[in-house]
Amino acid sequence: xxxxxxxxxxxxxxxxxxxxxxxxxxxxxxxxxxxxxxxxxxxxxxxxxxxxxxxxxxxxxxxxxxxxxxxxxxxxxxxxxxxxxxxxxxxxxxxxxxxxxxxxxxxxxxxxxxxxxxxxxxxxxxxxxxxxxxxxxxxxxxxxxxxxxxxxxxxxxxxxxxxxxxxxxxxxxxxxxxxxxxxxxxxxxxxxxxxxxxxxxxxxxxxxxxxxxxxxxxxxxxxxxxxxxxxxxxxxxxxxxxxxxxxxxxxxxxxxxxxxx
Amino acid sequence: xxxxxxxxxxxxxxxxxxxxxxxxxxxxxxxxxxxxxxxxxxxxxxxxxxxxxxxxxxxxxxxxxxxxxxxxxxxxxxxxxxxxxxxxxxxxxxxxxxxxxxxxxxxxxxxxxxxxxxxxxxxxxxxxxxxxxxxxxxxxxxxxxxxxxxxxxxxxxxxxxxxxxxxxxxxxxxxxxxxxxxxxxxxxxxxxxxxxxxxxxxxxxxxxxxxxxxxxxxxxxxxxxxxxxxxxxxxxxxxxxxxxxxxxxxxxxxxxxxxxxxxxxxxxxxxxxxxxxxxxxxxxxxxxxxxxxxxxxxxxxxxxxxxxx
Numbered sequence: 090x091x092x093x094x095x096x097x098x099x100x101x102x103x104x105x106x107x108x109x110x111x112x113x114x115x116x117x118x119x120x121x122x123x124x125x126x127x128x129x130x131x132x133x134x135x136x137x138x139x140x141x142x143x144x145x146x147x148x149x150x151x152x153x154x155x156x157x158x159x160x161x162x163x164x165x166x167x168x169x170x171x172x173x174x175x176x177x178x179x180x181x182x183x184x185x186x187x188x189x190x191x192x193x194x195x196x197x198x199x200x201x202x203x204x205x206x207x208x209x210x211x212x213x214x215x216x217x218x219x220x221x222x223x224x225x226x227x228x229x230x231x232x233x234x235x236x237x238x239x240x241x242x243x244x245x246x247x248x249x250x251x252x253x254x255x256x257x258x259x260x261x262x263x264x265x266x267x268x269x270x271x272x273x274x275x276x277x278x279x280x281x282x283x284x285x286x287x288x289x290x291x292x293x294x295x296x297x298x299x300x301x302x303x304x305x306x307x308x309x310x311x312x313x314x315x316x317x318x319x320x321x322x323x324x325x326x327x328x329x330x331x332x333x334x335x336x337x338x339x340x341x342x343x344x345x346x347x348x349x350x
Numbered sequence: 351x352x353x354x355x356x357x358x359x360x361x362x363x364x365x366x367x368x369x370x371x372x373x374x375x376x377x378x379x380x381x382x383x384x385x386x387x388x389x390x391x392x393x394x395x396x397x398x399x400x401x402x403x404x405x406x407x408x409x410x411x412x413x414x415x416x417x418x419x420x421x422x423x424x425x426x427x428x429x430x431x432x433x434x435x436x437x438x439x440x441x442x443x444x445x446x447x448x449x450x451x452x453x454x455x456x457x458x459x460x461x462x463x464x465x466x467x468x469x470x471x472x473x474x475x476x477x478x479x480x481x482x483x484x485x486x487x488x489x490x491x492x493x494x495x496x497x498x499x500x501x502x503x504x505x506x507x508x509x510x511x512x513x514x515x516x517x518x519x520x521x522x523x524x525x526x527x528x529x530x531x532x533x534x535x536x537x538x539x540x541x542x543x544x545x546x547x548x549x550x551x552x553x554x555x556x557x558x559x560x561x562x563x564x565x566x567x568x569x570x571x572x573x574x575x576x577x578x579x580x581x582x583x584x585x586x587x588x589x590x591x592x593x594x595x596x597x598x599x600x601x602x603x604x605x606x607x608x609x610x611x612x613x614x615x616x617x618x619x620x621x622x623x624x625x626x627x628x629x630x631x632x633x634x635x636x637x638x639x640x641x642x643x644x645x646x647x648x649x650x651x652x653x654x655x656x657x658x659x
Contacts (some may be wrong), residue, residue: 096534102516148402154381164547166546166547167544185546186547186549187544187546187547187548187549187550187551187552190548190549191549195547196547198543198547202541202544202547204536204537204540204541204544205540206536206539206540207533207536207537207540214533215533215534215537216548216549217427218530218534218548218549218550219549263548267548267549297633336622348604
């Protein structure tokens with residue numbers, strides 16, 4: 090990340106060196122010609138993108154552009170009409186969510202998907218539903234509490250009593266409980282106060298540095314492009330532009346359309 | 351005074367049986383947001399399975415402890431299988447369709463079961479469908495008076511039915527709140543799609559919930575039939591409807607609520623029969639439902655949930 094990008098992005102931008110645009114790491118996730126529709130309504134018309142090993146990739150675009158649909162198709166929440174999705178070269182299109190978790194996929198969905206009827210602890214336990222290594226699970230729970238100390242204070246509380254920011258923290262901590270290799274995040278900044286956003290993005294960076302690849306969907310283009318190694322712009326179901334976060338931040342069209350400059 | 355005690359006792363005994371059926375309604379509603387109107391009819395099928403297996407064993411075997419246990423287990427296992435099939439072939443294909451579609455299918459399934467059992471059919475000497483004529487359930491447990499306190503009489507059937515019902519409910523409570531599967535069930539009940547993202551096999555959890563609810567209904571059906579009732583193909587409709595009312599009174603989707611609602615309903619009915627007139631029984635039962643819903647539309651324990659954005 091260059092200093093120019095860092096100063097435009099929120100102060101969350103620290104020192105992750107972005108790979109040069111020509112040399113992206115080998116793909117962990119790759120999506121090709123993805124079509125998704127809800128009944129008669131077409132949401133995606135031929136989306137292709139990839140997430141390299143260890144990358145943070147941002148998918149930005151306006152409301153209704155198809156960002157959430159892309160994530161849902163990738164994590165098996167809906168099955169695509171057409172197109173390929175591969176994880177580590179293995180085809181996964183059309184497979185159900187619960188089959189993808191053991192392959193290393195974790196998805197903190199739109200609206201956070203917290204089980205409001207369960208306690209914070211139970212939510213975290215569910216994040217590790219498929220694991221049976223008791224000690225490893227407890228270690229990861231501790232780790233989550235270290236990342237987000239406020240969750241430790243509220244571990245016995247019903248998740249429904251948490252604030253929006255705390256719920257978002259829980260969503261991230263819970264997603265990490267499955268020890269994912271690919272983390273899908275849907276609008277983690279939505280509706281949160283700037284400091285909370287800052288905390289969460291700082292942690293996302295740290296998580297990424299432990300080797301977890303991240304596909305981040307955001308309406309807040311500033312924020313997303315600030316952290317992303319690579320980014321795609323989605324418009325009415327199609328990718329219209331891609332590049333490094335830094336490059337896109339410097340593009341006039343992006344500045345006009347998404348940064349309000 | 352002793353009158354009152356006797357009625358309380360009878361009411362609670364009847365209530366525990368309703369509770370077992372109500373739990374099935376409430377569990378299925380919990381995971382699918384579907385009122386499974388065929389649930390009472392699954393119970394009826396369970397009673398017939400119990401009837402047939404007791405007849406097959408003969409009077410001596412079926413009235414031994416082992417025999418009775420076997421009658422229960424067979425009937426519960428068959429109903430679990432039936433519940434599985436109903437979910438798999440009638441409800442699952444409609445899961446993503448509007449809720450009303452599944453609801454109407456449930457009503458259809460209820461009619462299908464209760465009316466096909468009014469046909470008579472046999473296959474190689476084995477009765478497959480029993481026909482409409484009411485039959486008396488085999489006397490697998492002979493009535494005995496176990497305890498008399500003053501004028502209050504406690505029969506063995508009441509004790510057995512309360513003990514069996516409590517054991518089944520205790521088991522369910524443990525399963526739902528203390529096990530991994532129970533946590534998965536509660537997660538599915540809150541949100542299918544997110545539950546899938548945790549790695550929970552949602553279809554399997556739903557199928558198991560149906561099987562569990564159906565097995566409890568079979569247990570309840572046999573307790574009900576042993577008590578005093580004739581077995582006939584439409585018996586599931588009334589009992590099912592009452593248990594549904596009990597589940598709604600308690601707050602549909604709430605496990606302890608179903609039990610409390612059922613006990614209330616059992617008591618109310620017993621008091622009406624004991625002090626008013628038995629012709630008013632059903633009217634008062636449904637009147638009670640209306641009264642509760644007027645003041646607490648979500649039921650006694652039901653929660654109005656609001657989501658934070």
